Amino acid sequence: MRVGVLTGGGDCPGLNAAIRAIVRKGVQECGFEFVGLRDGWRGALEGAVVPLDIPAVRGILPRGGTILGSSRTNPLKSEDGVARVRETLAAYEMDALIAIGGEDTLGVAAVLAGEGIGVVGVPKTIDNDVTGTDYTFGFDTAVNIATEAIDRLHTTAESHSRTLVVEVMGRHAGWIALHSGIAGGANVILIPEQPFDVDQVCAWVEDRFKIRYAPIVVVAEGAVPKAGQMVVKDSSLDEFGHVRLSGIGEWLAREIADRTGKEARTTVLGHIQRGGTPSAFDRWLATRFGLRAIDAVYERDFGTMVALRGADIVRVPLSEVTVGTKGVDPALYAEFGVFFG
């Protein structure tokens, strides 16, 4: 049996650990051969492949990124995309495909499975927003990096009596903001799922200054203020009339500074959240996902995705992932209100 493997979407710590587990178990226990598809679905569309055997996966467990490359290419966006994927599979005699990715990559996998292609999915995303699994790998690493950054920022905030706004990843889901904010002892945490009230944020900031500590505000990049609170000034428009703001963090710091009269600064963590060596948990989870994906292929249980439930790895239909992003439940968010201010 020949199995193709691809990694799609944003890169994420743990991808290499998953690839290694897939190849080690597939070759050693099942006698499979593997084909690496280059740059996610692009490789499947264009027939761009790389060799993938045991020597190729030696030493990659602790390395971030993906040896297969990644892209956001979506084969469903071109009319003959599915046909071209089929051609690539035929050309390289692949009997099955393991697709490692987030909502988009797995959504494509679900469609292909519906078309009769033998696909097994492995969920990954630093944002932790894939439905059907308790956690995805990459998330724990991102949260650890953001928490360590917040730890560092506390000392500089205290030393200068200033508000520090930390913008973390999370366009649609606030998981990184919530976990790192709680772990880092933030005084305000703002997530995309709940439009925030700038007045309330400033009140919390003032509360913090009153007890002579400096506030840390953690904001997910996708968080937005309540309707009407973000006034766009003329000067914030670019040559096409689009709003030009570096991001919500910078906007918020300016508002806080204007309203409280005290200095406020922004730090945008950016890509360091998704790079570098994976945490132990992410290596463990990615390895277990990889091993179990091979079980699914071996049993030809296609159209499924491996998932974490408690301490167990289970299999769920790939279609589960397509119901939409898994966001932070308002009830969960509300539990932490005691730490705000």
Next chain:
Amino acid sequence: MRVGVLTGGGDCPGLNAAIRAIVRKGVQECGFEFVGLRDGWRGALEGAVVPLDIPAVRGILPRGGTILGSSRTNPLKSEDGVARVRETLAAYEMDALIAIGGEDTLGVAAVLAGEGIGVVGVPKTIDNDVTGTDYTFGFDTAVNIATEAIDRLHTTAESHSRTLVVEVMGRHAGWIALHSGIAGGANVILIPEQPFDVDQVCAWVEDRFKIRYAPIVVVAEGAVPKAGQMVVKDSSLDEFGHVRLSGIGEWLAREIADRTGKEARTTVLGHIQRGGTPSAFDRWLATRFGLRAIDAVYERDFGTMVALRGADIVRVPLSEVTVGTKGVDPALYAEFGVFFG
């Protein structure tokens, strides 16, 4: 309502995070007062208390250890232990007790609950061997530290073509060994739940050398060889005739060196696994446990323990913890056989 809080057993990263969450929510949302019991059950026995209010818990979230101190004192071991605990509670007008600890501490809590004392338990242990909860806090930090150490040892093993044996914590359960061994890319992992075959270990070591890589062997401190394999030489007995071995790691390294004829060294990670700042996951879990323990006290749902199930915090009877240690399932261990050798 006045609530006593104690931390028992070995110290563990996340204890302070739990204490902070308990006090923050208890004071701010429920109007509780708190009494800190010094050094676990010793404080309850001897009436040793410390003030515990919001200023006392400021800044402790990222700190390892416990501001309340800890000990292995067991009040059930003295005849009047339960009565003395009752006296302390009465003397300081405590209406309830939150006991944070592992199997021993929580076992005592279960007995006291049976005697009508209002106790709520919070599980912690770096060993992850408490039944009734998917994970305990402290474990993730320990695994990260061990994994980072294994990462470091790989390079020195390779450079000198030697076997490195890493002894990690885990007297009764192999969770730290298994997780850090898998995350660290160990070539052999030995756990207390499965007596190991020294011949097999040496065969794996030889396999590794054959492909010109240096083997890393991760061994839990409580792991033992199969019956008859550990020959005790006269010189290994101390003045009382007891076996004197620094530990299983050292013994195993000597056996491997003797049998394979190649250099082998041991590193015993020891107490660095339980100290220092908690990982983001442990801060998150400890905080959530603390918040939910307050809910249980508020609802006077005594005799219960908070526990993790998937991504949720639930409440289980304290008696669950007394069924014994949660070990590594042989089936789970077997999944990773593909990485051995």
Next chain:
Amino acid sequence: MRVGVLTGGGDCPGLNAAIRAIVRKGVQECGFEFVGLRDGWRGALEGAVVPLDIPAVRGILPRGGTILGSSRTNPLKSEDGVARVRETLAAYEMDALIAIGGEDTLGVAAVLAGEGIGVVGVPKTIDNDVTGTDYTFGFDTAVNIATEAIDRLHTTAESHSRTLVVEVMGRHAGWIALHSGIAGGANVILIPEQPFDVDQVCAWVEDRFKIRYAPIVVVAEGAVPKAGQMVVKDSSLDEFGHVRLSGIGEWLAREIADRTGKEARTTVLGHIQRGGTPSAFDRWLATRFGLRAIDAVYERDFGTMVALRGADIVRVPLSEVTVGTKGVDPALYAEFGVFFG
């Protein structure tokens, strides 16, 4: 003898280690008493003081920031500044002052010493741009943080075949950029001391892509392109006609993307470079500086500054610091040209 201590300018890992060493040695060996001046020269101007004794410095060695607070207040900017500093010293019966800071803080100290005030200086700055000393504390920590970030960015750059521009601190001196860029294996390093040629930068970027690796460009915040290369578009002006650019990193990434036609992203490390626990070297250096500053006070050798020369701590005139910023020598920078592209 009563000695005032202040920390001025941007906060910096190691300040607390220096304060601790000063107080420990001053009290234990010399019988000094200490007064903490709040927020740098502001405390000296306004008579804002805090107690500073051995209990106050317990546990602060590993903590970033400064327990004394900091500010950029300059007493020389108000006409009666020197007189007011004198008044504060008299009011609290301080016989001497230890000023810990960078070029600005030490410049003030040099002037005050000229006015007969008993001042000893301790150099600190993450930028490493103080003349008269081989290194300042804070720098090594900042370089380690930046290097770790660059390590992380390599993996995400590779996975997506994109250029990553990392903007690090350094308005006037390129030390952080040079050290972290070399340690992190950057492909281009740009420093304030040498205006860069955007065409050359793009050529190096292209060279890197040719061998199928993704380029990392490290740029100091104060680096600038050669005259004429930074064209400011109308839309980059704010309502007052000032150039509005988030920073050189963002500008450069846009230029690289425009000119090479390949994706380029920016990460601005910002304040995480100056926060958090100091590296071992910075704790060592700050401790030694603190101990030797006490020697200078004890010997009433005022108007001096402690400094690192090789592995030794020496004393130099405070006036040395006023000759200007210590920048990266072009010859040193040129040594690393072999790694560019």
Next chain:
Amino acid sequence: MRVGVLTGGGDCPGLNAAIRAIVRKGVQECGFEFVGLRDGWRGALEGAVVPLDIPAVRGILPRGGTILGSSRTNPLKSEDGVARVRETLAAYEMDALIAIGGEDTLGVAAVLAGEGIGVVGVPKTIDNDVTGTDYTFGFDTAVNIATEAIDRLHTTAESHSRTLVVEVMGRHAGWIALHSGIAGGANVILIPEQPFDVDQVCAWVEDRFKIRYAPIVVVAEGAVPKAGQMVVKDSSLDEFGHVRLSGIGEWLAREIADRTGKEARTTVLGHIQRGGTPSAFDRWLATRFGLRAIDAVYERDFGTMVALRGADIVRVPLSEVTVGTKGVDPALYAEFGVFFG
């Protein structure tokens, strides 16, 4: 010109960074070719070589260990050693040799240089005990690892009111113990250069307990008590009558526990101090050493060694290294007495 490169002695973070710099500059700027000698002087003796070109050094900068392998083989110990080294050089047409190592490796290099072989030395050792250079690479990483471990041990020591003895590397020189002990806030630091008084150690331990903090004792593996203080009990002898002690740390912890009546534990850091990714400083220093070693080869300035003086890299005669180990000066050690107890 063809140049051989070898790494001898214990492995050390930064070796790969030095190798990379040598090859990059040698090939790109001087047109040199390189031959890698396998496992230090063993490769030179036995003609064991590996290819060494630019692709071979890609990506190795952040990796610990050495891609060339290492050993403690000493060609001067076999009668025809020098002749065999000459033969290997001739067989592979090497015009010069760059030897990277500590006192032993460089001592051999000095002898070979005396025999007319074109050798340039690069000093490395985690122990920092090479004469002629302010610092060697590897040392800073080891100190950072030990300091981080001490930071972790503080919390577990406090939580249980116990003494923790940390044994760090350093058979002949106490640099790692002194730097990590000072950086980690140890209460006692013991180094090989100064036999210690167990009574004094116990007095310091008691002092620490009096103020209700738990003592941390850092001891170099080569430290010894004053004459007569180490009583060897019968039971500590092995079958050959040799003293059987795991190490000085374990012995000392037992003595402290016996004499103070309070619990004491040992942690032996061992090989994790020399493995893993190098610190930023070590990557910088190793890179600079590598670049300058090429200059020396290019200028045919053989019999020399590169060395750090302040912030500069200089060249010194290889013979300097043979005057013996660079230990901690008693005056320097005495400076830190204020922190003991």
